[in-house]
Amino acid sequence: NAGVTQTPKFQVLKTGQSMTLQCAQDMNHEYMSWYRQDPGMGLRLIHYSVGAGITDQGEVPNGYNVSRSTTEDFPLRLLSAAPSQTSVYFCASSDPGTSPNEQFFGPGTRLTVL
């Protein structure tokens, strides 16, 4: 199993550009989420999904969109990039039916917005 994969690993955008961060998992997990990590702020939840077709907002959803058309994929779209969105983005997945309900994190995408 590849686990949770994210692409790209690094990305530089100009202010106003849009892009999609990709996240995929091959563990058949129902729950997937997106976090951003900034120095001294820990991990902050952007959006999450409890299954295909179901998404909800986390703590910091503004400027981001998500959709979940399949169990495997959970892309994060930046609509109009801003310097404040410079961060490291982690995707995670978990299976509510297992114990312990640990979250498996992808390797992260380091995004810089100029």
Add this chain to the structure above:
Amino acid sequence: QQPVQSPQAVILREGEDAVINCSSSKALYSVHWYRQKHGEAPVFLMILLKGGEQKGHDKISASFNEKKQQSSLYLTASQLSYSGTYFCGTELVGTSYGKLTFGQGTILTVHP
């Protein structure tokens, strides 16, 4: 609401012990603990559930005080490999299953 971790940073010599605390102002259903090495993704250590018992993982253990809505992570006889940033993630009673809110992290440095 983000849980509060303390201390913000800890410096140890190999073999010393440390305690990291995580406090919430709201009723907790579960507390997760993760460790993150520099430049890497967070890795799961353990989970404590409401009404559950203290968990252990090698020389790392944790407890969950439901009355105080607090969890503590105990690192015993620290090793160089314990260095990293430790995060607690909390699930609140009555919220969506699996929705975690993380603390700001505690940086642990172990010196030889």
